Amino acid sequence: MNSRFSTLLLLINLFFSASCFSHQYRLTFNRPQSSPQADYALELLKLAYADIGFKIHIIDFSRKNALLAANNGVLDGQLGRDISVEQNYKNLVRVNYELFKFDLILYKTCLPNKLEQLNSIAIVDAYPVQERYLTNTKFSGSVIKVKSISTQLNLLAQQKVQGALMVDFAATNSAAFESKSCFQKEVLASYPLYHYLNKNNKNLIGKLEKSLTNLTNNGTVYALKAKYGLHF
Template identity: 25%
Template sequence: MREAIVAGGLACRIGQCLLGLLLLGPAASPVQAEETAAGTKRLTFLDHESNPLQRATAEILTSAYERMSIEVVVEFFPLRRSAAVVNAGQYDGELFRVAGAEKKFPNLRMVPTPLGENDFAAFAVRAEVKPTSWASLQPLRVGAQLGVMQVEKRTQGMNVVFEPTLDSAFKLLKLGQVDVVVASRMTACEHLVRLRGSDAGYAGIREVGVLESVPIYHYLNANHADLIPRLDEELKRLTSNGYIAAVWRKASISGRCER
């Protein structure tokens, strides 16, 4: 069962209606749990774009919820605002975040079993730029995407330029306006492969090291807290039978910087 995207009343499969998503933008009206024509429950979760992390977590959650007779729908929404609208009850949950989102957004409930790990990596052009930890970024000009909570937390007090998209952060790096870009490794690599295909100027950008590996978790609005015990059991089952590991092995192929 593949996840669908719904935007402004248009339903489609991931990768088949990105243009429609861009034209329609985020849905203006609240999206809450609803029943399908078959009588099953449908939940709508948010993420900001199609990338290896999004596709892997959507596949895992689709399998887990399917055993609970719940259909999963994924809608793309600006990263900076997604947690806030889920917190307000306008959507059913977030596909994934790192632990701690509930401290800032009290109506979010974290499902305890992790979906996997997110590697945060540094990317640079100059050979002498080789950060090995968050602290080693201190003397550098850093570029990053706005709304990535872990990056915002780890780079507090540093010289950081936050851009609305990862592509625009990489453009700053290409132009020499920042020394390094920090981002989710698999997501950044997929962006880089695409950018290199259309502009040779990105060929010099390389991954220079993983700064941190962080578990990622599924979040639900508090209205769906009753689903967490059963969902957590399903995620534990998918962990123990090797399904989740297999999904991440597949995702790691599309998340390579060199192809």
């Protein structure tokens, strides 16, 4: 009887120890909007984390609030962001490995046809790079912040704004832009995207960078790019 009881206690202890162990080696991030670029980056990071003994846990979380949550430690970081987040989110530490480059693109009316001549522009609030770009170019028109790319394009099609600024990888799966009026698409700039961790996890950065470099050198990165049809 004592032997069975001792065995039962041992199994219970092992169960809870395993649970704690698994929780300790799991990092939580918000789910990115699906696109070939985002899916590629997620699979690459899963491999890199597995290499150092960690597992990525993805949850549904408001994209608008994800940066603040990552900065405050509610999330363990951000899967992919450009360096514009470093200005206002000081607790996020960059993993110095370029996941991919993305374009900042502008859909605009044909006339006027220069950014500084537009009197209004729509941006998605979840991507700080858009607002930073407008600030650096000293855009003097009205900036309308919305929650989605489809809203941006609808405002443009209805001529309620003269431009819509967006990142190309987020725009990949958006509905095709249709309008009877004249519109143009312009690439304004290209930026690298990086993985960010909350400062509480900064001890992992060196290991991650080494793992990502190894995945590049052994051909895994090349194979993943081919899998998702990427050529950057």
